[in-house]
Amino acid sequence: MPILPPFTVSIPSSEMAVRDALKQVLAALGPLELGTEEAGTVELVLAEVLNNVVEHAYPDPDTAGPISIACAHRIDGLHLQIVDQGEAMPDGTTPLGQPVSLDVDFEDLPEGGFGWFLIRDLAKDVLYERVGSKNQLSMRLAVALQPGETRH
Template identity: 75%
Template sequence: MPIFQPFTISIRSDQMAVRSALKDVLSGLGPLELGSEEAGTVELVLAEALNNVVEHAYTDTETVGDISIACSHERDGLHVQITDQGKAMPNGTPPLGQPAEVDVEFDDLPEGGFGWFLIKDLAKDVSYERVGSENQLSIRLAVAIPTSDAGKSPS
């Protein structure tokens, strides 16, 4: 039996909608009784992924599209699928997610390049697929079953 009913949140591709969606997702995950560290990890990974969609999939400032965030919890953790109809990732794959070079002069520090590293470092599994005109990013995070439910057998 799942800890919570799977849910989906749909938003428009803008920064304010992302902020609102993060609050809604964390609220929906309430039954998981996330500690501050787990909640912070979930929020950071989703913020990076959603901001990437807004900034890169929907790059034309005239184009605002839909983003769907589906959440479910299984024995192996929290599963999140982010779907959009924006531009495909270059070469059909997400960036490698290598740490950016920070041992440089202040003026030479990179402006970006940390997001995919954080996503891949904090998530257990990350996969991307372009299906027709849709981007599908799947992320699995190691989120434990609350201790109050850990001993219960599935129905």
Template identity: 55%
Template sequence: MLAESPIPPVHASLPEVRINVDSGPQAARQALDQLKRNLAPLSLDIEEFGAVELVLAEAMNNICEHAYAAGARSGPIRLRCQHRRDGLHFSIADEGMPMPGECTPLGLAVNVAVDLMDTPEGGFGWFLIRDLAKDVSYQRHGSVNHLSLRMAVAIG
């Protein structure tokens, strides 16, 4: 759910974007393809959309791999986006398992100054999300996870 913001939407011509996909290996790609088409009127440059794509792909892949227990069960992923003066506001909701401790991971930087064979396989996702996104917030309401964040792109 998108939190009510005192900052109004920027363009009446760019309505709120709502995308629904089923979890699975192609969920993030399907949602991002739809999002790219919907955000075309903003003319985001490649770096801006690349950051949006990276953050949302990490978040949605985490939902598919962890909230929906690595494919043991599938379910809906609902992505919403609003364009406001301070950027793009996103909300991602799913009906999977809650995050451990019902809070987002810290997303600390992973030590990469180690031998290649000792480099961790994972642990970069939440670091990237927290590094690139603003106002990251997670809440669990009943059986639904809600992740909201803001990308400081398309500011105007």
């Protein structure tokens, strides 16, 4: 039996709503008593994903739509599913998230590309699917594991 019942947070696509969603999710995770590092991991991964949705799935603020974050705590960690009705991922897949070389002149640093590297580095079982008119991104964060479980 999970310590935490599954829950869903739904927001409109906007930068301010992302901030609100992060607060709502972290508050709902309170019973798990996450440590600072675990809570930081959840917040960082969710912030990267949600900001990507706002920026890329709904690039026109006038046609922004809903974003849903479903959370379920299981024995192997926190399972998240983020669903939106925005534009599909290019080529139907998430970016590879390769590490970016920082050994370049300041003006040659890339503007973006760090987010998917962080998501893939911190989350497990990352899966993107386009189902009808919806983007569905699911992942697992190895936080708040049950006694005897390992982070893999």
